[in-house]
Amino acid sequence: MTAPFGIKEVREAYMRIQSWIHRTPVITSATLDELAGRKLFFKAENLQKTGSFKARGACNAVFLEKQHNPNSPGVVTHSSGNHGQALAYAAKCAGLPCSVVVPQGTPRVKCDAIQHYGADLVFCQPTPAARRETCGQIAAQTGRAVIHPYDNYSVMAGQGTIALELLEQVPDLDAILVPISGGGMTSGIAVTTHHMQPKCRVFAVEPFGKQLQQCLEKKQRLWPNPPQFLNTVADAIRTQQVGDLTFPILCEFAEPNVFTICDDQMVEGMKLAWERSKMVVEAASGAAVYAAVRCVANVVPDVERVGVILCGGNVDLDTLPWVKPDVSY
Numbered sequence: 001m002t003a004p005f006g007i008k009e010v011r012e013a014y015m016r017i018q019s020w021i022h023r024t025p026v027i028t029s030a031t032l033d034e035l036a037g038r039k040l041f042f043k044a045e046n047l048q049k050t051g052s053f054k055a056r057g058a059c060n061a062v063f064l065e066k067q068h069n070p071n072s073p074g075v076v077t078h079s080s081g082n083h084g085q086a087l088a089y090a091a092k093c094a095g096l097p098c099s100v101v102v103p104q105g106t107p108r109v110k111c112d113a114i115q116h117y118g119a120d121l122v123f124c125q126p127t128p129a130a131r132r133e134t135c136g137q138i139a140a141q142t143g144r145a146v147i148h149p150y151d152n153y154s155v156m157a158g159q160g161t162i163a164l165e166l167l168e169q170v171p172d173l174d175a176i177l178v179p180i181s182g183g184g185m186t187s188g189i190a191v192t193t194h195h196m197q198p199k200c201r202v203f204a205v206e207p208f209g210k211q212l213q214q215c216l217e218k219k220q221r222l223w224p225n226p227p228q229f230l231n232t233v234a235d236a237i238r239t240q241q242v243g244d245l246t247f248p249i250l251c252e253f254a255e256p257n258v259f260t261i262c263d264d265q266m267v268e269g270m271k272l273a274w275e276r277s278k279m280v281v282e283a284a285s286g287a288a289v290y291a292a293v294r295c296v297a298n299v300v301p302d303v304e305r306v307g308v309i310l311c312g313g314n315v316d317l318d319t320l321p322w323v324k325p326d327v328s329y
């Protein structure tokens with residue numbers, strides 16, 4: 001199978017979005033290199049517009065929607081926050097109306113940001129089915145185009161621009177570690193890396209309970225249905241199943257080995273990034289930091305130069321995972 005988008009679409013996406021996004025820096029840390037026993041290169045998408053890499057895919061998809069349909073009534077999506085925030089930003093840049101469906105319990109910082117960009121915020125029950133249904137109803141009522149957070153080739157091509165930049169910024173990477181939820185970012189990065197630097201291996205980093213490795217190894221969707229959210233501190237990567245469109249791309253272009261990280265380890269990864277690199281990252285990024293620093297040496301010891309995607313920095317400062325609630329002040 002060949003991916004329905006390739007380096008051409010990723011390069012076109014980059015031309016389309018580059019004046020609306022940041023070319024994020026790559027951060028290094030001698031201390032973290034020492035702990036990991038190899039060179040680590042942190043791609044700081046926590047510093048991206050809207051606080052996560054999601055601005056890339058959302059801008060590409062929304063700008064294409066406007067290009068193909070100049071009278072578009074707008075866009076709508078369902079998202080645990082970061083894609084919603086990014087879609088609201090992209091729609092504002094394109095001058096299109098936007099609605100965002102989020103599950104109840106989404107961190108306040110993410111809800112505030114979605115509204116700040118001018119989108120309508122719609123709450124629903126925290127189940128994948130409720131999210132899809134509410135989003136579908138809004139699309140039917142308003143005619144707005146549904147921009148899926150990951151199962152959309154324009155979104156995947158937009159996320160691929162992370163690798164386009166990273167592989168230019170750092171030559172000769174052996175591997176890239178990518179926190180995964182629905183798989184849009186990993187698909188985009190894996191396809192781009194395959195074209196630009198085929199020897200560089202792309203590994204997904206998942207929360208405990210996702211069970212992606214056995215699905216990738218067997219190339220079968222072995223997950224229980226209906227789809228579930230995982231109980232993890234990393235609120236951005238709670239979806240257990242990757243997408244129907246992303247799964248075949250992951251089977252073909254990503255490594256079947258997956259790094260599985262539990263909550264305590266993600267928090268340790270977050271703290272390492274905060275303390276050692278002074279980077280405010282959310283738990284999904286912490287998963288990749290932990291995998292790079294503590295796991296790569298055991299799982300793939302031959303890998304020496306590792307790109308680590310700090311995918312987002314949208315943390316709610318009132319509910320940091322290592323702070324016990326204190327009502328005394």
Ligand SMILES: Cc1ncc(COP(=O)(O)O)c(C=O)c1O
Binds near residue numbers: 052185186311
């Ligand atoms: C911060 C962050 N990291 C990682 C991911 C996973 O991205 P994907 O769903 O494309 O796998 C998300 C998705 O929402 C995210 O917000």
